Structures are given as C-alpha cells and as structure tokens.
Amino acid sequence: MNNKFEALTSAKTSNQETDRLKAEDSDDEEEPFRPAPKPGEGEHPLQYNYAIWFSRRSQNSKSVQYDKNLKFIASFASVEQFWNIYSYIVRPGDMSGHVDYHLFKEGIRPMWEDDANKHGGKWIIRLKKGLASRCWENLIMAMLGEQFMVGEEICGAVISIRYQDDILSLWNRSNDSTITSRIRDTLQRVLNLPPHTIMEYKEHTESIKDQTSFRNTNFVR
Amino acid sequence: MASQEQSPKGRDIPAIRRVVLNDVSQLPSDYSSTPGGTLFSTTPGGTRIVYDRSRLMQLRNSPLARSPPANMAKIPGITDFNADALSPKLKDKENGLTEEKDHLKEDGKYGHDEHPQFEMDI
Numbered sequence: 001m002n003n004k005f006e007a008l009t010s011a012k013t014s015n016q017e018t019d020r021l022k023a024e025d026s027d028d029e030e031e032p033f034r035p036a037p038k039p040g041e042g043e044h045p046l047q048y049n050y051a052i053w054f055s056r057r058s059q060n061s062k063s064v065q066y067d068k069n070l071k072f073i074a075s076f077a078s079v080e081q082f083w084n085i086y087s088y089i090v091r092p093g094d095m096s097g098h099v100d101y102h103l104f105k106e107g108i109r110p111m112w113e114d115d116a117n118k119h120g121g122k123w124i125i126r127l128k129k130g131l132a133s134r135c136w137e138n139l140i141m142a143m144l145g146e147q148f149m150v151g152e153e154i155c156g157a158v159i160s161i162r163y164q165d166d167i168l169s170l171w172n173r174s175n176d177s178t179i180t181s182r183i184r185d186t187l188q189r190v191l192n193l194p195p196h197t198i199m200e201y202k203e204h205t206e207s208i209k210d211q212t213s214f215r216n217t218n219f220v221r
Numbered sequence: 222m223a224s225q226e227q228s229p230k231g232r233d234i235p236a237i238r239r240v241v242l243n244d245v246s247q248l249p250s251d252y253s254s255t256p257g258g259t260l261f262s263t264t265p266g267g268t269r270i271v272y273d274r275s276r277l278m279q280l281r282n283s284p285l286a287r288s289p290p291a292n293m294a295k296i297p298g299i300t301d302f303n304a305d306a307l308s309p310k311l312k313d314k315e316n317g318l319t320e321e322k323d324h325l326k327e328d329g330k331y332g333h334d335e336h337p338q339f340e341m342d343i
Contacts, residue, residue, distance in 0.1 A: 034292050043285055047270040054299055073300055074293040079277060083286035085293060089300050138274070145272035190274075 032072070036106060039078035047146045049106035050156075051075035052085060057098035067111060075106050082144060092159045092166070093133035103140050104156030104171075112204035116155050120173040121203035123180070123187055124214055132159055132166040135191055139168055142190035149186070150179050160213070167214055175203050184220065 036049040055069045073089065076082045092101055102110035112118065127135055136159040148154050155171040168191075172183055184199055193199075200217035210216055272280075280286060293300050 037292070040285070044272070044280055045270060054296055071296055072294060073296065074290055079272065079280045080283060080286040081290070083281045083283075084288055084290045087287075088289055088293065090298065095299070141272075141274050141277050145274065145277055146269050147271070147273070 034072070034075060036075040036077035037081065039081070043078035043080045045078050046076075046082070046144055049075060049077045050082070050103055050144065051106050052089070053102040053104065053110055055100045055102065067109070070102070070110065079144070091133040092136050092161055093130065095161050098162065100158055100160045101136070102156060102158045103143070105154075108155050110156055110158065110171075112207050114155075116173055117171060117204050119175065119204075120153075120155065120171060121175050121180070121201055121206075122158075122169040122171040123184060124200040124202060124217060125168045125187070125191070125193070125197065127166045127168060129165060132161060132168075135159075135168055138191055139170065139187075142186065143170070147186060147190055148183055150182055153179050153183070169213075171204075175201075 033051070036051070039045045052073045052075070054071045054073055055066070058069055074085045076085055089101075104110050105116075108114055108116040125135070136157075139157050139159075142148065143154055143157055150172070153172045153174065155173055158167075158169040158171070160167040160169065170183065170187060172179065180201055184201075187193070187199070188197070199220050200214075201220060202214070202217040206216060207213060
C-alpha cells in the first residue's frame, strides 16, 4: 500500500489545515479553535502541538452529526501546557454517559474523513470499567513523548466512555501493516497489557462504510 | 559481509548515557523501562523530542505546570476550573486506593499518579 506517502504529503499541509479549521470554526460561537501558545521560557516543547476535544452524544437525537457534538477544549505545545490543561479537566473514568475525549495533533480533526486520517485506521482496546483514566493517561503520555517511533504516523488518541466498557483508540495515518504492528507492540508495552489482550484494528474507510466506530473490526491477539 | 552494500548508512545515537545503580531497588518496576528511563532518550540525529513516562510525570510537578490554563473552553462538568471542588474520593475511586489521602490541594492532581504501573486484568 502506498497510501502512506500520500498521507505524508498531507502532513506538510498541516498549517493550511489549521487555517482551514480556524476559518470553519469562526462561525461557531461556542468553541472556536485556538492554536497552541508558543512554549514559554523554561517550558519543555513537544514534538508536535496537540489539541484536545470533547464529545457527548446528544440525548435528544442520536442522528445529530458527529462533528456538531465535537467541542474543542484547548491546544498545547509543551509538556507544561499539557499538564495545566489535563489537571483542569475531568478524568475520563469520572465521566458518565456516552462521551469521548479526543487528543489529536493540531491540524487534524478527530474525524475519519480528515485528510490525515482517511487512509488510515485505529487500534482499539476495550477496557473493563475502572481502567479508563489510568490507561488513557499512559497512552497519551506515550504519544506526547514520541514513544511510538513511527515517524509522522500517529494522528491522535481517543477514550470513549460507554455503558458496558470503555474503549481506547489510537489513530494512525496509513494502514501499512509494518507500521500498524509496530504501533500495536508499543501499545502493549506502554499500557502494560497482559500478553493475550485482544486488540482490534479498524480502517476508517470501513468505518465510513458501516458508520460505526467499534463494530466489524479485525481481531488480533 | 555480503550485505554491506545494501545496508543503509546509519548515524550514531548522539549521546550515550550511563546509569549506575547502587541498589536493586533502583531498577524500574516494569519491563517497559530501562534504568534512567526508556531505551531511547534521543533518536539518531536528535530529530525527535522524546520524553518517557517518568520524565513527563516529573515535569508535572514543575511550578510552570500548575497554573490554570488561560484559554480553555468552558464545558459544564468537563473542564473544571475549580478542581479542588471535586471530591478526592471520586478521583481516587477508580484506582482502588484504600484510604483517603490527605485532603491537600495537590491530592487530586498528583496523588494517585505516583503509584507504579499495575498489572491489569482486561
């Protein structure tokens, strides 16, 4: 698959994408996108700037468009800015209902259709209740700290709070199997997963077809 | 070596860091870490800014990481500008902490994160 190269090209347009996001969101009075501040003196810069988003399925109508429920919380460029934000948002394990946090590189919207995502997919790990906060924290720290060693591949991470169990996802740009298996191995390591944990991969093209996030996945052990 | 021509020319990892252990207790508690951090603290050529988990946790205690974020969206019940108002009990619940820790202001922010990795049963 050569999708990877196409995806890499789109990485270079991330500034344009940020501009586009700003333009798109400017008519949304609620939560306009705000770019991350430059790391201040003494702060530790991250390899990428990131943005954190929140979504809650609307109770009145389940058919409300996904991106209408997506709320931008904040973006950050340094380790210190990240902790400032993280310390002032509710931890995923303390939330209830049908809610998600999305932590994505700045310029990538947490949507299947985004240019950075559309050729890629995501690893899915289902968690028993009670593990969400800890696993989410370990996952995002590995992502922010560039522990995955797959170049530009990582797009973002999602924690989805659901009624039965909670679901951790890590999105990447391409569905190249060398890359996805490397990501899987790093996930097992940083999350300290038991050896036979089931992990599932789903390409976003499939999600666009069946309009579900977590069904009809490819199982891997 | 037959494969000499095919092998790409690599670059040295820029700095070698040696960590001396004086006691077995200084060994990391899980296989994902090496003494002093994870395996790679710098990538060849120094092209990536890499932090391991313990470094990020350490930076959390920096005074620079403790100010309320200036430009965060207000979402009722989610972005919480009055973190102390959240019951520490609620925050610690999921981590199975048996006792309530001191109700210090730091409790919710720093308390349970300092526990070592645990074995999960998923």
